[in-house]
Amino acid sequence: MLKPKAKVEESPRIKELKFILRRIRENPLSIAGLTIVIFFTIIAIMAPVLAPPRPGRDPYMIPRYGYTPEPQPPSPEHPFGTTQGQYDLYYGVIWGTRTAYRIGLLVVSVSALIGILIGGIAGYYKGVVDEILMRLTDIILAFPGLILAMALVVAFGPGLDSITLALILVGWPTYARLIRGEFLRLTAEDFVEAAKAIGCSDVRIIFRHVLPNAIYPLLVVASLDIGSIVLTAAALSFLGLGAPEGYADWGQLISFSRNWIIGTAQNPFAYWHVYTIPGLFLFLFVMGWNLLGDALRDILDPMIRRR
Amino acid sequence: MRSYLIRRIILIVPVLLGVTFLIFAITQLFDPYMRASLYIRDPRQAKNIESIIRKYGLDQPFYIQYFRWLDQVLRGNLGWSQSAHMPVLKALITYFPATAELALYAIPLTLIAGIFLGKIAAVKKDTAVDHATRVMAIIGWSLPSFWLGIVLLAVFYGGLGIFAPGRLSVWAENLVLSGKFRIYTGLYTIDAILNLNWPVFLDALSHLVLPVATLVIINVAILMRVMRSSMLEQLNKTYVIAARARGLDEKTVIDKHATKNALIPVITLSGLLTAGMLSGMVITETVFEFKGVGYFAAHAATQLDIPAVLGFALFAGILFVIANLIVDILYAYIDPRIRLG
Numbered sequence: 001m002l003k004p005k006a007k008v009e010e011s012p013r014i015k016e017l018k019f020i021l022r023r024i025r026e027n028p029l030s031i032a033g034l035t036i037v038i039f040f041t042i043i044a045i046m047a048p049v050l051a052p053p054r055p056g057r058d059p060y061m062i063p064r065y066g067y068t069p070e071p072q073p074p075s076p077e078h079p080f081g082t083t084q085g086q087y088d089l090y091y092g093v094i095w096g097t098r099t100a101y102r103i104g105l106l107v108v109s110v111s112a113l114i115g116i117l118i119g120g121i122a123g124y125y126k127g128v129v130d131e132i133l134m135r136l137t138d139i140i141l142a143f144p145g146l147i148l149a150m151a152l153v154v155a156f157g158p159g160l161d162s163i164t165l166a167l168i169l170v171g172w173p174t175y176a177r178l179i180r181g182e183f184l185r186l187t188a189e190d191f192v193e194a195a196k197a198i199g200c201s202d203v204r205i206i207f208r209h210v211l212p213n214a215i216y217p218l219l220v221v222a223s224l225d226i227g228s229i230v231l232t233a234a235a236l237s238f239l240g241l242g243a244p245e246g247y248a249d250w251g252q253l254i255s256f257s258r259n260w261i262i263g264t265a266q267n268p269f270a271y272w273h274v275y276t277i278p279g280l281f282l283f284l285f286v287m288g289w290n291l292l293g294d295a296l297r298d299i300l301d302p303m304i305r306r307r
Numbered sequence: 308m309r310s311y312l313i314r315r316i317i318l319i320v321p322v323l324l325g326v327t328f329l330i331f332a333i334t335q336l337f338d339p340y341m342r343a344s345l346y347i348r349d350p351r352q353a354k355n356i357e358s359i360i361r362k363y364g365l366d367q368p369f370y371i372q373y374f375r376w377l378d379q380v381l382r383g384n385l386g387w388s389q390s391a392h393m394p395v396l397k398a399l400i401t402y403f404p405a406t407a408e409l410a411l412y413a414i415p416l417t418l419i420a421g422i423f424l425g426k427i428a429a430v431k432k433d434t435a436v437d438h439a440t441r442v443m444a445i446i447g448w449s450l451p452s453f454w455l456g457i458v459l460l461a462v463f464y465g466g467l468g469i470f471a472p473g474r475l476s477v478w479a480e481n482l483v484l485s486g487k488f489r490i491y492t493g494l495y496t497i498d499a500i501l502n503l504n505w506p507v508f509l510d511a512l513s514h515l516v517l518p519v520a521t522l523v524i525i526n527v528a529i530l531m532r533v534m535r536s537s538m539l540e541q542l543n544k545t546y547v548i549a550a551r552a553r554g555l556d557e558k559t560v561i562d563k564h565a566t567k568n569a570l571i572p573v574i575t576l577s578g579l580l581t582a583g584m585l586s587g588m589v590i591t592e593t594v595f596e597f598k599g600v601g602y603f604a605a606h607a608a609t610q611l612d613i614p615a616v617l618g619f620a621l622f623a624g625i626l627f628v629i630a631n632l633i634v635d636i637l638y639a640y641i642d643p644r645i646r647l648g
Contacts (some may be wrong), residue, residue, distance in 0.1 A: 029445075050415060084428050090440070114312060135321070135325065138322060138325065139322065139325035139326060139328070139329050140329070142322055142325065142326050142627060142628050143326070143329075143620065143623065143624045143627065144581075144582040144583075144585040144586045144623055144624075144627055145582070145586065146586035146589060146590075147585060147586055147589065147604070147619070147620050147623045147624075148329075148620060150589065150605075150608055150616065150620070150622075151330075151333060151616050151619075151620040152333065152619055153608075154608050154611060154613060154616045155333045155336050155337070155613065155617075157335070157611075158611075186568070196595060199568070227449060231449075231451055234451060234453075235452070235453060235590055237453065238451075238590070238594060239451045239590075239608060239609065240591070240608075240609040241608060242608065251453075254451070254453060254454055254457065255453075256504055257457060258457065258594075260465065261460045261461045261465045262461075262464070262465040263465055263466075268465050268466045269461065269465070269466060272461070275457045275461060276458075278457065279451065279454035280456070282451050282454065283449055283451060283454065286449040286451070287445060287449035290445060290448055290449050291445060294445070
């Protein structure tokens, strides 16, 4: 005899996740964004298979096939051709995906953590603490981001680690502001009052009651931020403040193309591959994350969403 | 209005102090010998570094150093730029006209294009026009400015042989520097008009096309989207329905009623636009070898010319704070809810 299946009531968070996934499926731009992001994630994970590094070498250093300055067009050995100084472009863009992800994810997650900590303290304790912390964010936000980041990178000494650190220092105030706002809103709600009334500790209220409710807006900002962080990091690399020459990094590969904008007498676009290919990788990566973030924002915005 | 103005102007003092303090904090990463370069006006002074360290208290606690440094900054001494072979302030003043010329064309064009496209997208919501502007916004927002610059150069300069990088062609530059051409502002298009020299004017203008296009394409996206949503909000308000009910034609309703109110959030955004432009200048001027303050800063950064980079960051920070002040004042002027609230 078959027992009637007990209907399990889904928890609200699972329901929320299912709702988000359904909305993503309904919007072609979100699907495009998600597809691009998945595509790049696969490239990053599969990099050792797609472009096997030479044994015993740092896999992030692009292999060189000679020292002639003139870039070579795509060929069977080098599917995307070579850059100036004969760095293999295919290898460079594949491993460059990992570099982009490493910087993007590291900067976003550390910035978000600092933002949660500082914004949480400011929004929960309010008063003087809030005032001081928010004036600190004001000062950092008083600078155009790229310019402050550039000054910090120069101060720390060029390199990808300096770029990462500089972007974290420039990036956390946005998250702190956001989390503070959410905390101010949520701590005024009845359920927080109730938790206080039954004697929950501050730590428990923050981590069990307030933070989980502030997490979705944070996710939206974070997903929109990955694109712009990778873009800024690439810009700093392009300016020559990034990794040493030959490191797999899109910004550097694009800067390699600066001397090859003018083609040969016969073909004005003889060196098209040196700027087109790394640029397209960077552009598509950023666009994928922007599309995904944009979709998430539309879906999670209570003003727009309809259940 | 006056009390709002005074309040708002007093409020920027702590922000400016904070901005200077942050730049000063960065200098503290270096040892006193390195920091001495921030106080030098002339490389000959470097022979006597110990006396500079003593004079500005570089071995003293940070608060004493901060006030002595701030004192120097207020006197216009930002240190010596090794990459430009001149004092940082002089370099900033020398390179500024080129940046001002880019901004003179890029900012109004961005505003006009953003407002126009955003308005059309809202009025023709959910049509092909709306979708096209949405795609344009996403592309503009995701394009790396340096890559866009390179591609534009490859197509127009490399491929078609027009729109060369730099500010002027060689012949025009020789003419401008010859002394027969009077420099009034340092903005070559304006100076050429004042000199009634049309060949130089056209030459300067053709060198502006690509960098201005790059700045506009990168910065217009956000403006366009904000204008669109603001316009949509206004079109759904009751006063618009009332205007239509009174029998006003659609053009009057949109242009005279809705657009004016929809512009308010766009004004707030112009502050942010200034920041985008300033950051964009660093990249755009570098790609197009357009010798403005952004080019100077990027060049100094690769040479690790610390006083120059910090001086530029301070300059950009102050400019951004002032731009936001102007935006706030404009905003209060237009919207009485702000100044009376």
